[in-house]
Amino acid sequence: MAQNGQNGQNGKSFALHSLGCKVNQEEGRALAALFLSRGWQERSLDETADVYVINACAVTQTAESKARALLRRLRRRHPQALVALCGCYGQIAVDKDNIPEEADLVAGVEERAVLPELIEKKMAEGGREIPLTMAQPLQPGRPFTVIAATSEQTRARAYLKIEDGCEEFCNYCIVPYARGPVRSLPQEQALAQAAELLAQGHREIVVSGVHIGAYGRDLQDGSHLPTLIRRLAALPGCGRLRLGSIEPQQFTAELLETFATEMKICRHLHIPLQSGCDATLRAMGRKYDTADYAALVEKLRQICPEICITTDIMVGYPGETAAEFEQSRDFCRQMGFGRMHVFPYSQRPGTPAATAPGQIPGEEKKKRAAAMGDTARQLARAYGEKFTGRKLQLLAEQKQCVNGTDYISGHSDNYLPLLLPAAACPHWRPGQFIQVEGEIWQDGCLLTRR
Numbered sequence: 001m002a003q004n005g006q007n008g009q010n011g012k013s014f015a016l017h018s019l020g021c022k023v024n025q026e027e028g029r030a031l032a033a034l035f036l037s038r039g040w041q042e043r044s045l046d047e048t049a050d051v052y053v054i055n056a057c058a059v060t061q062t063a064e065s066k067a068r069a070l071l072r073r074l075r076r077r078h079p080q081a082l083v084a085l086c087g088c089y090g091q092i093a094v095d096k097d098n099i100p101e102e103a104d105l106v107a108g109v110e111e112r113a114v115l116p117e118l119i120e121k122k123m124a125e126g127g128r129e130i131p132l133t134m135a136q137p138l139q140p141g142r143p144f145t146v147i148a149a150t151s152e153q154t155r156a157r158a159y160l161k162i163e164d165g166c167e168e169f170c171n172y173c174i175v176p177y178a179r180g181p182v183r184s185l186p187q188e189q190a191l192a193q194a195a196e197l198l199a200q201g202h203r204e205i206v207v208s209g210v211h212i213g214a215y216g217r218d219l220q221d222g223s224h225l226p227t228l229i230r231r232l233a234a235l236p237g238c239g240r241l242r243l244g245s246i247e248p249q250q251f252t253a254e255l256l257e258t259f260a261t262e263m264k265i266c267r268h269l270h271i272p273l274q275s276g277c278d279a280t281l282r283a284m285g286r287k288y289d290t291a292d293y294a295a296l297v298e299k300l301r302q303i304c305p306e307i308c309i310t311t312d313i314m315v316g317y318p319g320e321t322a323a324e325f326e327q328s329r330d331f332c333r334q335m336g337f338g339r340m341h342v343f344p345y346s347q348r349p350g351t352p353a354a355t356a357p358g359q360i361p362g363e364e365k366k367k368r369a370a371a372m373g374d375t376a377r378q379l380a381r382a383y384g385e386k387f388t389g390r391k392l393q394l395l396a397e398q399k400q401c402v403n404g405t406d407y408i409s410g411h412s413d414n415y416l417p418l419l420l421p422a423a424a425c426p427h428w429r430p431g432q433f434i435q436v437e438g439e440i441w442q443d444g445c446l447l448t449r450r
Contacts, residue, residue, distance in 0.1 A: 012123075013041040015049040019067055020057025022244070023208050024087060026159040027112065028055040030147040031086075035116050037148065045074075051082045051119055055112070056089035058178050060346035064089055071102035084119060086112050088178035094135035095177070096350070108135025109164070109179060113147045138165070138180020146185070156397045156410065156431040157242070158202035162190050162228065163209030168247070170274075171285040172317065172345060172353040175210065182214045187223050187231065194232050203239040203431045204266075204395055205232060212243070213250025225250075226258040233264040239433060240395070240413055242266040245312075248273075248288045248296055260303040267304050268338075268415040271296070272312040276331025277324040280317050283356070290331055297335055308338035308383065308414040315372050316345045316365030319358035325368050329375055338383040338415065340376035344369045377444070384416055384446050387438040394418045394434045394448065396425075408434070409445075417445045424450045 014035050018028030031053070032042060043049040052074045056067035067089050074083050084105040085093070091108035093099055099106055105122055107115055111134045122132050144164060165182045166175050185193075194205055207229070209215065216223035233241050241264045246255075248271055259265055271293075275281050278289045300307055313332060315325060332340065344365035347354045360368075397410040399422060406422040420436050428434065436448035 012039075012051070013043050013049040014051040014053060015043045015045045015047065016053040016055065017045050017070065018055040018087075020059065020063055020088070022159065023161060023210060024055060024057055026161055026208060027087070027147055031055060031112050031115060034113070034148040038116050040116065048078065049081060050123070051084060052078065053084045053086060053115070055087040056085060058088040058092045058174055060343070061348065062346060068100055068102070071100055075102045082119060082123060084115070086115055088175075091135050091138070091178045092174065094133050099133060105132045106135070109138065110136055110142070110145050113145050140181045142180065142183060144183040144185045146189070156202060156395050157204040157206055158197040158200075159206045159208045160190065160194050160197065161185070161208050163212050163215045166211040167214070168211070168287070169285065171283065171356070172314070172348065172351055174348040174351060177350060179210050182211060182217050184215050184217065184219050184223065186219065187221075187228055190228060191231055191235065195235055198235060198237040201431050203433065204242060205238060205240070206242045206244060207232065208244040211247065213246040226252070226254045229258050229265065230262060233262050238264055240264060240266050243269060245270040245272060247271070248293050251296055256299060256303065259300070266413040266415070267306055268308040268310065268413065269300065270310045273332070273335075274312060274314050275317065276328035277320070280320050280324055280328065283319055284317060284353070294335070306414060308416070309335065310339040310341070310415065311337050312341045312343070313372055314343060314345050315368040316360040318345070318353055318356040318360065320360065329372060332372070332375055333379065336383065337376070337379050339380050340372070342369055342372045342376055380444065381441055384441040387416060387446060388440060390438050392416065392418065392436050392438060392448065394420055394436045396428050396430055396432045396434055398430065418448050419445050420448045420450070
């Protein structure tokens with residue numbers, strides 16, 4: 001586990017665990033860096049610590065349940081420790097006055113920037129009978145909050161969060177309530193953070209956020225995503241620039257032109273679809289239909305024929321008939337996605353969909369998720385097999401043992417998971433680019449050789 005530069009001068013230790021999306025994971029590492037900068041020592045969740053922090057997701061009921069179960073387990077195992085909940089679940093819990101009894105401190109999204117300070121104050125005051133709750137309403141006009149100046153990121157790919165919040169208010173989604181309105185990191189700060197990540201040895205920057213297509217909407221200097229992308233790609237040492245999830249309606253002509261002309265942008269885009277049925281999309285409150293989505297995919301493939309398009313697909317939305325589910329599945333096949341994140345609809349109190357008629361039974365949702373998952377695996381194999389015998393660039397990330405053989409694992413720029421026998425490159429190091437050739441698609445990965 002990482003140790004701070006002050007060698008734990010205050011003698012306190014913390015363990016932090018993040019649940020949920022990649023943005024939340026990155027925020028968790030920034031929060032860890034904030035603790036370390038104040039002299040704390042980091043422990044794993046299985047070790048004894050003074051404080052346990054759960055940075056939790058609230059997108060689905062399942063995610064919330066997992067967080068509650070983890071809080072209960074920590075409270076049983078470590079009755080003397082302070083247990084804190086923060087993040088999206090913390091924000092929703094405070095807003096709805098539904099504080100988990102297992103938590104001694106509950107903080108929202110913005111309060112993570114001062115969480116170590118809040119915890120130190122709570123520990124100094126003593127007493128855990130009354131939980132300390134801190135979550136300010138996320139009103140328009142708030143600036144982007146930087147949790148920490150640096151982030152404890154150890155992977156070859158580093159995440160750069162440039163935006164927070166969402167104002168789309170899809171009928172099923174709790175995110176706008178948990179994250180608030182769009183808030184953008186000013187360009188100069190984004191560039192400075194990216195330059196620091198590159199200086200630390202990261203070769204690929206992943207531009208992330210809750211709704212990055214809306215980047216700059218709240219800024220007064222005319223900043224927008226295409227301009228920031230071009231400036232990031234021009235930074236010395238930038239090998240790859242990968243874009244996070246972008247909604248279909250956010251692809252402007254300038255963004256498409258930037259994707260076409262900036263060679264450091266990875267040949268991979270994550271474009272949420274949610275459903276391949278127009279009736280379901282309307283019920284969801286999405287701002288496009290399947291014709292719009294298909295036209296965008298066609299434009300992107302004209303620009304880059306080998307692009308990997310990944311997506312999110314929800315099944316079992318209220319009112320979705322069996323025929324509409326099959327229509328959605330057929331549309332996914334037509335799109336030929338490289339990867340699909342499939343998940344069943346989850347009721348979130350406070351959203352219109354939670355009380356909508358036609359709620360689908362849980363068993364039926366599981367059945368549809370399994371069927372869509374089969375389609376996802378078939379499409380991933382079909383896309384991956386196109387690159388057997390083809391030259392690719394592997395960004396080495398970590399060592400992985402498969403059936404007794406050590407491999408170097410990583411990704412290509414078009415987001416193919418790649419495995420190269422470690423013996424083929426004995427002196428490799430994380431962050432190294434290695435030229436490989438695709439050999440065979442196996443168990444969701446493309447095995448390669450030099």
